[in-house]
Amino acid sequence: MAKRVFVNLDYCIGCGSCSAACYYSHNGFTNVHYGSVPEATIPFICRHCEDPACVAACPNGAIKKLDNGVIKRMNMLCVGCGSCSLACPFGVIDPGIRSYTILKCDLCIERLADGKEPACVTACPSGALRFEGVSEVSEEYILIGGRVGGQHPIFRRR
Amino acid sequence: MVEKRSVCLFCSLGCGLGIEVDGGGALGIEYYPEHPVNNGRLCPRGHYALELLNHPHRLYVPQIRDGEGLRKASWDEALNLLATRIDETRKSYGPQSIGIVLDPNHTNEEVEAGLRLAEAIGTSNFSCSFSPEDYGLLKGLRGLSYSEIKAEELEEFNCILVIGSLFESHPILAKRVIGAKYKKRGNSLIVIDPQRTNTALFANIHLENRPGSEALVLAGILKSLIKGASEEAVGKWGGELKAGLENIPDEAISQASGIRMGQLAEAARVFNDSEKGVVILSPGFGRHRGLPELAQLSILLANLSKGEKGILPLFTFGNALGSYRAAPNPVKTFPQLIEDASGGGIKLLLLFGEDILSAYPSEAVQKAIGQVEFLVSAGLFPSEISKFAHIVLPSASWLEKSGTVSSFKGRDQVLEPVLPPPGIARPDLEIMSQLATRLGFSLEPKAQRKAEKGISIDIQGLIRGVASLPKEMTAEEEGAKEEYPYLLVGEENSIHFADGSITRNFGWAMEVLPSPYIEINTRDAEKLGLDGGGEVLVRSRSGESTLPVQITDRIPQGVLFAPSHFPQVRCLYGWRIDPDLGYLESRPERVSLMVRD
Numbered sequence: 001m002a003k004r005v006f007v008n009l010d011y012c013i014g015c016g017s018c019s020a021a022c023y024y025s026h027n028g029f030t031n032v033h034y035g036s037v038p039e040a041t042i043p044f045i046c047r048h049c050e051d052p053a054c055v056a057a058c059p060n061g062a063i064k065k066l067d068n069g070v071i072k073r074m075n076m077l078c079v080g081c082g083s084c085s086l087a088c089p090f091g092v093i094d095p096g097i098r099s100y101t102i103l104k105c106d107l108c109i110e111r112l113a114d115g116k117e118p119a120c121v122t123a124c125p126s127g128a129l130r131f132e133g134v135s136e137v138s139e140e141y142i143l144i145g146g147r148v149g150g151q152h153p154i155f156r157r158r
Numbered sequence: 159m160v161e162k163r164s165v166c167l168f169c170s171l172g173c174g175l176g177i178e179v180d181g182g183g184a185l186g187i188e189y190y191p192e193h194p195v196n197n198g199r200l201c202p203r204g205h206y207a208l209e210l211l212n213h214p215h216r217l218y219v220p221q222i223r224d225g226e227g228l229r230k231a232s233w234d235e236a237l238n239l240l241a242t243r244i245d246e247t248r249k250s251y252g253p254q255s256i257g258i259v260l261d262p263n264h265t266n267e268e269v270e271a272g273l274r275l276a277e278a279i280g281t282s283n284f285s286c287s288f289s290p291e292d293y294g295l296l297k298g299l300r301g302l303s304y305s306e307i308k309a310e311e312l313e314e315f316n317c318i319l320v321i322g323s324l325f326e327s328h329p330i331l332a333k334r335v336i337g338a339k340y341k342k343r344g345n346s347l348i349v350i351d352p353q354r355t356n357t358a359l360f361a362n363i364h365l366e367n368r369p370g371s372e373a374l375v376l377a378g379i380l381k382s383l384i385k386g387a388s389e390e391a392v393g394k395w396g397g398e399l400k401a402g403l404e405n406i407p408d409e410a411i412s413q414a415s416g417i418r419m420g421q422l423a424e425a426a427r428v429f430n431d432s433e434k435g436v437v438i439l440s441p442g443f444g445r446h447r448g449l450p451e452l453a454q455l456s457i458l459l460a461n462l463s464k465g466e467k468g469i470l471p472l473f474t475f476g477n478a479l480g481s482y483r484a485a486p487n488p489v490k491t492f493p494q495l496i497e498d499a500s501g502g503g504i505k506l507l508l509l510f511g512e513d514i515l516s517a518y519p520s521e522a523v524q525k526a527i528g529q530v531e532f533l534v535s536a537g538l539f540p541s542e543i544s545k546f547a548h549i550v551l552p553s554a555s556w557l558e559k560s561g562t563v564s565s566f567k568g569r570d571q572v573l574e575p576v577l578p579p580p581g582i583a584r585p586d587l588e589i590m591s592q593l594a595t596r597l598g599f600s601l602e603p604k605a606q607r608k609a610e611k612g613i614s615i616d617i618q619g620l621i622r623g624v625a626s627l628p629k630e631m632t633a634e635e636e637g638a639k640e641e642y643p644y645l646l647v648g649e650e651n652s653i654h655f656a657d658g659s660i661t662r663n664f665g666w667a668m669e670v671l672p673s674p675y676i677e678i679n680t681r682d683a684e685k686l687g688l689d690g691g692g693e694v695l696v697r698s699r700s701g702e703s704t705l706p707v708q709i710t711d712r713i714p715q716g717v718l719f720a721p722s723h724f725p726q727v728r729c730l731y732g733w734r735i736d737p738d739l740g741y742l743e744s745r746p747e748r749v750s751l752m753v754r755d
C-alpha cells in the first residue's frame with residue numbers, strides 16, 4: 001500500500017524542522033510551508049491524492065502519478081502556467097517557477113529508493129510527522145485530538 | 159560519496175548528524191539514527207550544518223586593514239604582524255593590556271589553549287563570552303554535586319518540570335517530553351513560563367508567572383514541599399533552608415510571581431508524588447532572572463522530594479559547560495574585561511568567534527572597541543566587528559576541526575573534521591599555537607585540570623538572593639512604571655542561534671524569519687489603537703528600535719515578547735553588570751511603546 005506523510009496535529013510544536021529539512025534536501029527550495037492559523041501552527045504538505053486535482057488541471061501533462069503513487073512534477077514539461085497551484089485544494093504547490101528544480105513535494109524519491117523515510121519525517125523532533133500506509137493510519141490521525149482525548153493542545157490555544 | 163558524522167553545536171544538546179561528502183564538497187544532510195540524544199531527528203538549526211560547510215560568504219583568507227578597507231594577506235604576514243604588535247604592546251603598556259576572548263562554541267582544547275596563550279603572554283585577561291543566562295546557570299551549578307538526567311532517558315519519567323520555553327529553544331527533546339507525558343495516565347508536565355508557548359500548551363500544570371519571577375516560583379514550590387515533609391526527609395539542609403524560606407512570606411511570593419500559593423502547593427505535591435521526576439532548566443536571553451538561585455533551588459527540589467529525581471540544565475551555546483570547566487575562575491569575566499577595555503586598560507584585543515557588537519549592541523562595547531588600539535577578530539563570516547578589526551582571521555567551524563565538546567556533565571563528544579576548512583582558513587587551536595610559536599613559546603598541554611568538588615550549597619546566600627528578588631522588582635517597578643510601563647521579555651525560536659549573527663547568513667532562516675517583531679497582547683493593542691499590525695517605537699533606558707507588531711493572546715497584558723536573536727532587540731537590554739555574579743544581568747527589561755504611523 002502506498003505510504004504517505006501524515007501530520008498528527010496533536011504533536012506539532014511548530015518548530016519548522018520539516019520545512020528546513022525539505023529546504024536542505026531540495027537545493028534550497030522548500031515544499032513544506034508552515035503557517036499559523038489562530039488555533040495552531042501547522043505544516044502544509046502535499047497529500048499525494050488518490051485523484052489529484054493538479055494532474056487534471058495541468059494543460060501540458062507535466063504532473064504525473066507514478067506507479068508508487070507519488071505525484072511528481074516533470075520539470076521539463078512544465079510551462080509555468082500555475083494551474084496546478086490554483087487547482088490544489090490544499091494550497092501546497094508553490095506558484096513560483098524555477099527551472100529544473102523540484103518545486104512540488106516528490107516524497108524524497110531518492111531517499112525512498114534507499115529504504116529511508118522522507119527527510120521531513122526523519123527530522124521531525126516531536127514525532128508529529130509519520131510516514132505510513134494509508135490504510136494503516138488509525139483514526140487517531142484523522143480525528144484531531146483522538147490520541148489525547150479532549151486534552152488536545154488545539155483546544156487550549158485560545 | 160561517503161557519509162561523515164558530526165555534532166551540532168547550535169545548542170547544548172549536541173545532536174548527532176551526518177553529512178554526505180563527495181570530493182571537496184558537502185552534498186547533503188544525512189540523519190544519524192544511532193545517536194543517543196536525538197535518534198537522527200534534527201531541528202532547523204541542525205540542518206544549517208550543510209549550508210555552513212558550503213557557504214559562499216565564509217571567510218577563507220586572512221585580511222589586514224589597509225586604510226578604510228581590508229586586503230588579503232598570507233597567514234605568515236598576518237600572524238607576524240600580530241606577534242609584533244603583541245610584543246610592542248607588551249613592552250609599552252605591560253602584558254595586562256592584552257585581552258583574549260573566546261566564545262563558548264569552541265572545543266575544550268581550544269579554551270585551554272587560549273588560557274595557556276594568555277598565561278604565556280603574561281596577561282590574566284582571558285575569558286569566554288558566555289551568554290548571560292548560560293553564565294548564571296553555570297555559576298549556580300558550579301562545584302555542586304547533582305544528579306543529571308540523561309536526555310535519552312526522559313521518556314521514562316513521570317513528572318517533568320520545565321522552566322522556560324523548551325520546545326522553542328531545544329526542540330529535539332519534544333518527542334521524549336511529550337512521550338513521557340502521554341505514556342501513562344497520571345504522568346504530568348509542569349511548565350513555569352509567562353508565555354503560552356507550544357511547550358506550555360502540552361502542560362497539565364502551567365504556572366503563568368510574571369516574567370523574571372521563576373526563582374520565586376521555585377522557592378514557593380520548595381516551601382510548600384518542605385512544609386509537609388518530615389524532619390528526616392528534609393535531611394541535611396532542612397533546618398536552615400526551612401527557616402530561610404519561612405522568612406519569605408507567602409504573600410510576597412504570590413504577589414511578585416502572580417501565582418497563588420495553592421497552585422504552587424499543587425505543583426509541589428505532583429512533583430513530590432511522582433516516582434521519577436526531573437527539572438529541566440532552559441533559560442533564555444532576557445527571559446529569566448536570578449539564574450544561580452534558580453539552578454540551586456532546582457537541585458534542592460530534586461534532592462528533597464521523594465523518589466528518583468534529578469535536573470537537566472540546558473544552555474544556549476554548544477559547549478558552554480565544557481568552556482566553563484576548561485577555564486574556571488577567570489580573573490576577569492567577559493563583561494569585566496570589556497569594562498576594563500572601555501576604561502582604556504586593554505590596548506590589544508583578540509576575539510575568537512562571537513560578534514560581540516551584534517550580541518551586545520551597547521555603548522559599553524562600542525566604547526571598548528573604540529579604545530582598543532589593535533583589534534583582531536577570528537570568525538566564520540564577515541561581521542559587524544570585522545569592520546573595526548585590524549586583522550580578520552578565517553576560522554574553521556566545528557564541522558571542520560577535531561576536538562572534544564562537553565554537551566552534558568561527564569559526557570564528552572568527539573569532533574572529527576567532516577571537510578577541510580574553506581580556502582586557507584584554520585582551526586582556532588592552530589591559529590593560537592602558531593601565534594605562540596612566533597612569540598617564542600609552545601602551547602603544550604598541561605597536566606589535567608582539577609575538578610572542583612565537594613562544595614555544598616550556601617543556603618544563606620541562596621535565601622538572600624531569592625528574598626531580594628521581589629523587593630528589587632517592586633522598588634524598581636515603582637520608579638520606572640510611569641515612564642516604561644511594559645516589560646519586554648526575550649523569546650527564543652528554533653530558527654536562529656544566540657545573537658543570530660551566524661544564522662542570518664542561512665537561506666532558510668532568512669526566508670522564514672529575516673527580521674524581528676514584537677508581540678503584544680490583544681487588549682494592550684486595542685488600547686494603543688493598533689488594529690492588525692503596524693509598527694511601534696520601543697524605547698528602554700539603554701536603546702530604542704522600531705519593530706513591527708504581532709498581536710497575540712498567548713502573552714499576558716503589560717508584557718511584550720520579542721525574539722532575542724536580533725541586535726534590534728538586544729540593544730534594548732542594558733549593559734548592566736551584576737556585582738554578585740560578576741557578569742551581565744539577565745532579566746526582562748522595562749520599555750515604553752509609541753505607535754508609529
Ligand code: SF4
Pocket residue numbers: 166167168169170171172173196200201202203204205327328329330
Ligand atoms: S540546535 Fe540543539 S536541538 Fe537543534 S539540532 Fe542542534 S543540538 Fe539539536
